[in-house]
Amino acid sequence: MHTLELNLKHSPLPLMIQKESLEAAQADYKKVTEALTSGGLVVLEFTCDQVTDKHISVVSSEIAAVQLYEKSGTTSASGRPPGFFSLVPDEAK
Secondary structure: EEEEEEEEEOOOOOOOEEOHHHHHHHHHHHHHHHHHHHHOOEEEEEOOOOOOOOEEEHHHHHEEEEEEEEEEOOOOOOOOOOOOOOOOOOOOO
């Protein structure tokens, strides 16, 4: 199962869309990135393969980040896979 995670501006909880095939997940990821680079207001609609009656529509200008990952056995204690982080070294004094 592949998960597309959308992080929205002003919202601490991400929207998650699960796709069975990598191709479908990559197509949705590409749809999001193209909407973000276009700069216009685009309404993106998604469906979830795991919860078949789950439909999500979001305005592209409200998306802060998008992440695509494969659901596997390597999840953290919270049940979520590790995401991206930034490690900034302390300035030398």
